[in-house]
Amino acid sequence: MSGARDVFGLEAVSVSFRRGTIEERSLKHALVGLLRRESPRVHRALAGIDLAVSRGEHLGVIGRNGAGKSTLLRVLARVITPQEGRVWVDPTCHVVPLLELGIGFQPDLSGRENVHLAGALMGYTRREIEDRLDGIIRFAELDGFIHEPVKNYSSGMYARLAFSLATDVEPEVLLVDEVFGVGDEFFMEKCVARMRRLMAAGTTTVFVSHDLDFLARQCERFVWLDGGLIAMDGAPTEVAAAYRAHRGTS
Amino acid sequence: MDHASRRFTWLYAQSQLKLKYRYTALGFLWNLLEPALYLGVLSFVFSVVNGMRMRDYAVFLFSALVPWRYFEKVVLTCMDSIVQGDWLLRKLPVSPFALPLARWIVASAEFLFSFAVLFLVLAAIKDRWTLHCLVLPLAALPWSLLGLGLGLVCAALFTFYRDIRPVVQMGLMFAFFSAPILFRADLFPRGSFQASMLSWHPATYLAALFQKPIYHGAWPGLRDWTVSFAAAGVSLLAGVLMVSRNRGRFYFYL
Numbered sequence: 001m002s003g004a005r006d007v008f009g010l011e012a013v014s015v016s017f018r019r020g021t022i023e024e025r026s027l028k029h030a031l032v033g034l035l036r037r038e039s040p041r042v043h044r045a046l047a048g049i050d051l052a053v054s055r056g057e058h059l060g061v062i063g064r065n066g067a068g069k070s071t072l073l074r075v076l077a078r079v080i081t082p083q084e085g086r087v088w089v090d091p092t093c094h095v096v097p098l099l100e101l102g103i104g105f106q107p108d109l110s111g112r113e114n115v116h117l118a119g120a121l122m123g124y125t126r127r128e129i130e131d132r133l134d135g136i137i138r139f140a141e142l143d144g145f146i147h148e149p150v151k152n153y154s155s156g157m158y159a160r161l162a163f164s165l166a167t168d169v170e171p172e173v174l175l176v177d178e179v180f181g182v183g184d185e186f187f188m189e190k191c192v193a194r195m196r197r198l199m200a201a202g203t204t205t206v207f208v209s210h211d212l213d214f215l216a217r218q219c220e221r222f223v224w225l226d227g228g229l230i231a232m233d234g235a236p237t238e239v240a241a242a243y244r245a246h247r248g249t250s
Numbered sequence: 251m252d253h254a255s256r257r258f259t260w261l262y263a264q265s266q267l268k269l270k271y272r273y274t275a276l277g278f279l280w281n282l283l284e285p286a287l288y289l290g291v292l293s294f295v296f297s298v299v300n301g302m303r304m305r306d307y308a309v310f311l312f313s314a315l316v317p318w319r320y321f322e323k324v325v326l327t328c329m330d331s332i333v334q335g336d337w338l339l340r341k342l343p344v345s346p347f348a349l350p351l352a353r354w355i356v357a358s359a360e361f362l363f364s365f366a367v368l369f370l371v372l373a374a375i376k377d378r379w380t381l382h383c384l385v386l387p388l389a390a391l392p393w394s395l396l397g398l399g400l401g402l403v404c405a406a407l408f409t410f411y412r413d414i415r416p417v418v419q420m421g422l423m424f425a426f427f428s429a430p431i432l433f434r435a436d437l438f439p440r441g442s443f444q445a446s447m448l449s450w451h452p453a454t455y456l457a458a459l460f461q462k463p464i465y466h467g468a469w470p471g472l473r474d475w476t477v478s479f480a481a482a483g484v485s486l487l488a489g490v491l492m493v494s495r496n497r498g499r500f501y502f503y504l
Contacts, residue, residue, distance in 0.1 A: 017502055027411040074501075078343040081498030103341040104258070108269050120261050121342055123254040 007093055007173055007204045008053040008076050013085035014228075015071050016042040045071040047228035048085065053206060055090075058199055060215035060236060061208045062243055063225035069208045072225065073099060073175050076206060093204070096122055096171035101162035107151035111142055114150055115165055122169055132168050139194075140164035141187070160187055167194050173204040212240045255345035262348070263355035270356075285316070285364040289371055305375045313464035314431045314457035316368045317390060320361035321397040321456075322422055327353040328401025329408045329418060332493075336504035346497050350405045354398050361390070372464065382463035389459035389470065395482035396456070402489025406496050409503050429453035430461075452481045 019041040033040070045068045053059055053076075061069045074080040075087060077097035089095065104118040115136055119129040137146050140160040142153075150158055167174075174195075199205055199218065209215050215222070215236065222239035224232040231246075232239045251259075271280050292315070293308035328350040332339065335349035365386075407414050429451055430437075435458075438444040448454045455477035462468045 027413045030411060074340075079339075079341065080501050097342060099341050104338060106265055106269070108272065109265055113265065117258070117261050117265060120257040121254060121338075121344065125257070 005054045006052045006088070007055050007057075007090045008051070008206075009086075009088035010049050010051040010075070011086045011088075013046055013049045013051075013075060013082045013087060014044065015046040015068075015075065015080055015082045016044045019043050044228050046075070046082070049228075049230060051223065051230065051233075053204065055093075055204055056202050057221060058205045058219045059207070060219035060222045061206065061225060062210070062212060062215065062222055062239070063231075064247075067225040068228040069225055070099070070177055073097070073177050073206065073208050077175050093172045094123060095173040095175065096166055096169065097175045097177075098163075098166050099175065099177045101159045101166070102150075103162075105150055105158070105162065108149050110148060111137075111146040111150055111153070111161055115161070118162070118165055119169070122166070122171075124169055128169075136161070136164045136168045139168060139190070156184060156187070163191055167191075167198060170198065170201070171203060173206075174198065175206050177208045178210070212243070216240060251345040251347050251351075255348045258344060259348045259351045259355070263352040263359075266352065266356050267359055282363055282367050282370075285367040286371065288319075289315075289367065305377075309372060309376050310434065310461065310465045311432065312368055312371065313460045314429075316361075316364050317393040317456070317460055318426060318429075318431055318453075320357060320364065320390075321393050322426070323360070324354055324357045324394070324397030325401045325404060325418065325422065327357060328398070329404035329415065331401075332405045332409045332500055333412075333504060339500060340504055346493055346500055347402075350398070350402055350493075354394075354401065357397075358394060361394075365390070376464075378467060380463070380467040382467055382469055385463050385469065386460065389463070392459065392478035392482040393456055395486050396452075396478075399482065399485030399487070399489040402493050403485065406489075406492040406500075409496075409500050425451075425453055429457060431457055452477060456481070 032038075049068075049072065051072075061072060063069050071080060074097075075082055076089070077095065077099065078087070078089060079097070079099075102114075102118070104121045105114045106117065109117065112133070115133060116126065116129055137143060140157075140163075142157060142161055145153065145157065150161070153161070176195075195205075195218070205218070207215055207218060219236055222232075222234065222236045223230055224239050224243050226246075232242050274280055289308075289312055293311060331349040331353045332346055335346075338344055338349070339346060404414065404418050408418075426432075428447065430448055431453070435445075435448050435454060438448070455474045458474040459470045459478055462470045462474070
């Protein structure tokens with residue numbers, strides 16, 4: 001059961017992905033499998049995870065590639081429905097997943113049009129986006145370019161606009177998956193400063209990153225995932241030390 | 251569907267309509283020119299092939315061809331909408347209905363333009379107009395809902411089995427050529443195999459919703475309305491159930 005202050009609660013959550021070649025995705029293969037009563041081959045990305053995240057908490061999720069970090073974040077974002085277990089998300093919280101910058105952006109639309117489109121995906125009304133548009137453009141440093149199609153933007157400009165939109169809306173919960181390679185060094189400092197301001201204001205944050213030092217500066221709790229299981233859950237220094245020792249790099 | 255998905259669906263459909271003609275020289279005019287050119291070419295070819303009086307045949311052909319093209323477009327564009335929406339469905343908790351619905355809105359907007367063109371063309375070639383044409387907006391509804399329902403069913407199936415596309419295309423082609431759209435239903439003697447086959451074909455009744463008011467100057471019959479709305483209702487229900495029940499599984503097949 002999730003506590004009264006919890007934003008997320010996961011109980012025995014398991015997620016499996018079907019493995020298989022391209023041919024195995026065909027109708028013919030499905031019918032043959034049905035006749036032979038074959039079970040599909042699966043890869044277990046999460047294997048019975050129990051986790052609770054409290055309101056205002058800043059959690060860092062670490063682990064090697066393929067450990068299940070991004071899958072966990074997608075379960076929290078309700079993008080993935082687990083095959084087993086229960087997921088509880090506080091229905092009063094506005095959750096913004098930052099799994100990738102610029103989700104929903106259409107290359108041929110202008111920056112301004114894309115802000116409206118992607119803003120709708122984040123649950124904001126036209127009025128709310130209009131009210132914030134100047135601030136979003138100013139933060140992204142795109143004053144002279146906002147009416148141009150985003151396909152003409154540099155990758156830095158594109159990422160700046162996307163980050164500015166996602167964080168200007170002041171979400172109650174932010175789920176961040178390795179997106180801090182935004183623009184140049186100065187802009188990245190601006191982004192980190194904005195993240196810290198949001199976190200200080202009470203935004204619950206779940207970070208997935210391989211940059212342990214960055215995570216240790218932002219988070220008060222680490223969860224180490226290994227092979228779809230929680231290997232350790234605790235203070236960042238202890239979990240990071242155990243993780244590094246496990247990797248043989250400490 | 252949640253509020254964010256609904257708003258996104260509407261804005262996304264609008265953006266797709268805008269983008270379709272944004273970089274073309276004639277821009278918005280293509281909405282009218284495209285169906286006009288299509289109808290012009292078809293009427294010429296078929297009147298020559300069939301040896302019918304061109305004006306008469308064009309009125310008959312266009313009356314059911316325009317809604318058929320709309321229906322077919324809705325089914326085919328909805329079919330790959332979930333798979334092609336992986337850029338969104340793998341990253342954000344958006345309703346899987348959002349993408350097929352956006353395609354349906356775009357196709358419906360284009361149908362309205364085709365409908366306008368149909369009336370412009372008919373104004374030039376049709377001899378007699380009757381009040382029965384007032385029923386046409388209602389007649390478009392079962393076509394639209396049937397297309398959306400089948401489109402949703404196909405979208406769910408296509409996500410799991412990519413090789414259903416040619417099956418659906420063949421099915422639509424068979425349905426088109428076996429329906430009284432290119433030819434008149436009364437071409438076959440009563441009691442013949444062909445007449446019996448047409449009486450079981452749902453498109454016969456759907457086509458009649460447009461052919462009777464436009465070509466025959468008559469109201470569609472009760473049977474036409476009943477069969478058309480029943481087919482639309484069943485397909486819509488099947489589509490909604492297919493997508494709702496599988497919404498948690500789509501991610502794993504994108």
